[in-house]
Amino acid sequence: xxxxxxxxxxxxxxxxxxxxxxxxxxxxxxxxxxxxxxxxxxxxxxxxxxxxxxxxxxxxxxxxxxxxxxxxxxxxxxxxxxxxxxxxxxxxxxxxxxxxxxxxxxxxxxxxxxxxxxxxxxxxxxxxxxxxxxxxxxxxxxxxxxxxxxxxxxxxxxxxxxxxxxxxxxxxxxxxxxxxxxxxxxxxxxxxxxxxxxxxxxxxxxxxxxxxxxxxxxxxxxxxxxxxxxxxxxxxxxxxxxxxxxxxxxxxxxxxxxxxxxxxxxxxxxxxxxxxxxxxxxxxxxxxxxxxxxxxxxxxxxxxxxxxxxxxxxxxxxxxxxxxxxxxxxxxxxxxxxxxxxxxxxxxxxxxxxxxxxxxxxxxxxxxxxxxxxxxxxxxxxxxxxxxxxxxxxxxxxxxxxxxxxxxxxxxxxxxxxxxxxxxxxxxxxxxxxxxxxxxxxxxxxxxxxxxxxxxxxxxxxxxxxxxxxxxxxxxxxxxxxxxxxxxxxxxxxxxxxxxxxxxxxxxxxxxxxxxxxxxxxxxxxxxxxxxxxxxxxxxxxxxxxxxxx
Amino acid sequence: xxxxxxxxxxxxxxxxxxxxxxxxxxxxxxxxxxxxxxxxxxxxxxxxxxxxxxxxxxxxxxxxxxxxxxxxxxxxxxxxxxxxxxxxxxxxxxxxxxxxxxxxxxxxxxxxxxxxxxxxxxxxxxxxxxxxxxxxxxxxxxxxxxxxxxxxxxxxxxxxxxxxxxxxxxxxxxxxxxxxxxxxxxxxxx
Numbered sequence: 100x101x102x103x104x105x106x107x108x109x110x111x112x113x114x115x116x117x118x119x120x121x122x123x124x125x126x127x128x129x130x131x132x133x134x135x136x137x138x139x140x141x142x143x144x145x146x147x148x149x150x151x152x153x154x155x156x157x158x159x160x161x162x163x164x165x166x167x168x169x170x171x172x173x174x175x176x177x178x179x180x181x182x183x184x185x186x187x188x189x190x191x192x193x194x195x196x197x198x199x200x201x202x203x204x205x206x207x208x209x210x211x212x213x214x215x216x217x218x219x220x221x222x223x224x225x226x227x228x229x230x231x232x233x234x235x236x237x238x239x240x241x242x243x244x245x246x247x248x249x250x251x252x253x254x255x256x257x258x259x260x261x262x263x264x265x266x267x268x269x270x271x272x273x274x275x276x277x278x279x280x281x282x283x284x285x286x287x288x289x290x291x292x293x294x295x296x297x298x299x300x301x302x303x304x305x306x307x308x309x310x311x312x313x314x315x316x317x318x319x320x321x322x323x324x325x326x327x328x329x330x331x332x333x334x335x336x337x338x339x340x341x342x343x344x345x346x347x348x349x350x351x352x353x354x355x356x357x358x359x360x361x362x363x364x365x366x367x368x369x370x371x372x373x374x375x376x377x378x379x380x381x382x383x384x385x386x387x388x389x390x391x392x393x394x395x396x397x398x399x400x401x402x403x404x405x406x407x408x409x410x411x412x413x414x415x416x417x418x419x420x421x422x423x424x425x426x427x428x429x430x431x432x433x434x435x436x437x438x439x440x441x442x443x444x445x446x447x448x449x450x451x452x453x454x455x456x457x458x459x460x461x462x463x464x465x466x467x468x469x470x471x472x473x474x475x476x477x478x479x480x481x482x483x484x485x486x487x488x489x490x491x492x493x494x495x496x497x498x499x500x501x502x503x504x505x506x507x508x509x510x511x512x513x514x515x516x517x518x519x520x521x522x523x524x525x526x527x528x529x530x531x532x533x534x535x536x537x538x539x540x541x542x543x544x545x546x547x548x549x550x551x552x553x554x555x556x557x558x559x560x561x562x563x564x565x566x567x568x569x570x571x572x573x574x575x576x577x578x579x580x581x582x583x584x585x586x587x588x589x590x591x592x593x594x595x596x597x598x599x600x601x602x603x604x605x606x607x608x609x610x611x612x613x614x615x616x617x618x619x620x621x622x623x624x625x626x627x628x629x630x631x632x633x634x635x636x637x638x639x640x641x642x643x644x645x646x647x648x649x
Numbered sequence: 650x651x652x653x654x655x656x657x658x659x660x661x662x663x664x665x666x667x668x669x670x671x672x673x674x675x676x677x678x679x680x681x682x683x684x685x686x687x688x689x690x691x692x693x694x695x696x697x698x699x700x701x702x703x704x705x706x707x708x709x710x711x712x713x714x715x716x717x718x719x720x721x722x723x724x725x726x727x728x729x730x731x732x733x734x735x736x737x738x739x740x741x742x743x744x745x746x747x748x749x750x751x752x753x754x755x756x757x758x759x760x761x762x763x764x765x766x767x768x769x770x771x772x773x774x775x776x777x778x779x780x781x782x783x784x785x786x787x788x789x790x791x792x793x794x795x796x797x798x799x800x801x802x803x804x805x806x807x808x809x810x811x812x813x814x815x816x817x818x819x820x821x822x823x824x825x826x827x828x829x830x831x832x833x834x835x836x837x838x839x
Contacts, residue, residue: 149807156803157733157811165733438825471806471819484776485708485798486769493806494714497823 113197115611116386117330118631136194151319162193167526189576196331203318207621232597253297260448279444285560313440416517421575425546426504427554429562461620508620510539584613691731725804725813744793750782
């Protein structure tokens with residue numbers, strides 16, 4: 100039986116897609132929200148490190164599975180097929196809520212300069228550095244909406260570098276744990292400006308869910324008490340409550356369908372029983388993350404755009420960015436790890452901008468969580484990798500180590516990209532994504548600068564031994580993946596307009612990190628959520644004026 | 650699955666994993682457990698398992714805290730070789746032959762017949778990639794060493810759900826509770 104026609108299809112139930120589904124269904128549009136994964140919760144996996152998003156040695160607890168999914172990655176001058184649990188796959192997650200079920204949940208607003216990187220820093224050879232087609236001021240009300248509807252704890256008044264805001268964050272910040280207290284004092288002595296980190300996590304009961312129990316198993320895990328705020332426990336249930344939204348889980352969208360004129364008419368997908376199906380709609384919103392959104396557009400071809408939807412100028416899949424993580428470790432005589440959440444509690448924005456000779460920078464914060472297996476490779480250079488000495492370090496230092504780390508705002512690179520592999524297909528016969536290229540050498544330069552600052556802070560805090568962990572070259576993507584469907588005013592150098600609407604197809608939208616022109620020196624999720632609201636607002640206005648109804 | 654149900658399920662799995670280690674007397678009357686006692690390995694042969702277990706003990710030796718043998722790391726590896734790590738089976742088969750070749754070249758005897766310090770020396774040769782033995786012309790001794798090293802660490806420091814870290818020995822050593830929910834911190838022991 101044919102599926103009933105709906106107003107809107109949203110592909111991907113993560114940070115962006117969850118918001119769009121809620122906004123459109125509340126506005127009265129009928130919506131089908133597609134998700135290739137399923138509903139999941141803590142009970143499925145408890146605190147199992149080996150399948151957590153941090154390790155994935157035995158697979159990805161939150162999907163996708165190793166049996167049905169593949170990507171192709173560049174290794175030296177070869178192409179290799181990689182399953183989702185390998186780092187080269189650059190996985191995010193495949194479940195209801197997407198990455199927001201198992202994320203650490205830092206809730207950053209990008210700074211005004213982050214939207215104007217080219218104006219602030221000028222050209223950079225080898226980079227497609229550009230300004231966003233919208234400003235921080237444009238997005239500010241949407242950040243506010245994300246903070247209040249999904250739930251953020253924090254206090255930006257303690258961060259002198261925080262961008263201006265109309266309303267405070269809705270929940271008070273988390274108190275500092277031991278690391279937070281010690282690092283804060285050290286940062287103040289150095290003249291820096293430490294503050295409690297903003298978090299998409301309940302510091303008090305909020306949104307009908309309990310407050311955090313402070314167990315520290317946030318990043319990489321589902322929350323045991325549902326105190327972490329993702330789209331799966333906020334906006335998506337709200338979308339369903341309207342009666343206008345249907346979620347179709349374990350459904351894999353293969354391609355977008357078009358009419359003769361190149362307007363989107365719906366999608367072809369495989370349902371939970373692997374049966375091919377068609378769903379028609381007046382408009383389609385793609386929110387599958389930077390890799391999968393680009394893959395879907397590139398796999399959706401038409402006489403008018405034979406290289407894929409929105410790709411007549413060869414910008415779809417380009418400028419793949421994530422974050423080059425950098426920082427330092429320090430060993431302390433006293434116990435520093437108190438196992439108290441929210442884990443990462445203290446941050447600094449002293450080095451996001453204004454660093455001499457550098458185009459940008461990034462924030463620094465203490466570490467979320469310490470995991471026993473992950474810790475087996477946390478060693479000063481030259482340490483024993485096995486044997487009694489290794490075990491003894493594990494036993495003596497597990498709670499005496501502290502790290503300070505942060506994400507480098509990367510310089511976009513045109514050849515860091517997602518393409519369609521000409522040979523390899525997934526379980527459903529859909530051509531898979533192929534990833535290639537590397538980050539810009541300036542990212543590594545910034546990484547070394549930030550690692551020096553992190554090490555200095557750890558020394559000031561009393562670390563008796565420190566070592567740095569700057570990034571190398573390589574390709575970024577992973578959970579912070581962004582940039583592959585860049586928004587812009589010029590159709591020749593971008594994929595969508597400033598509202599996430601494809602330049603070439605007026606009823607096809609993107610609403611995820613793919614839109615990011617640059618990715619900030621921050622965890623990007625709150626910006627993705629804010630863009631979800633921003634794109635939705637535009638769709639609703641266009642819908643009211645009837646332009647989108649077919 | 651509710652929390653209690655999940656706990657029972659996991660405990661039983663650990664229970665079965667323990668059957669191969671001489672606790673069989675406790676298991677009389679459990680048909681599946683008796684089968685398990687007769688043939689504890691899903692993939693490894695008994696000689697392979699004993700050699701590999703000695704290697705894991707070199708990687709995480711017992712001292713005042715239990716080591717890899719006590720933690721049942723070999724059960725983790727065998728179980729994963731039948732499942733998620735099935736693509737590594739052939740590497741293990743070849744690599745374990747190579748380990749004995751190297752100890753024969755160095756000491757004129759198999760790895761298991763070597764004294765502790767001799768075994769340690771064989772492990773160092775493997776790690777360095779300089780190990781002697783015909784097999785190491787085909788595969789890298791360093792890569793094989795790293796595979797065993799990583800899998801042993803996973804077995805010892807990962808969740809007991811997967812067959813290693815018996816009795817939560819590594820979590821106890823590190824002073825960690827599991828699962829970590831305030832008010833419910835407890836080890837689900839047999």
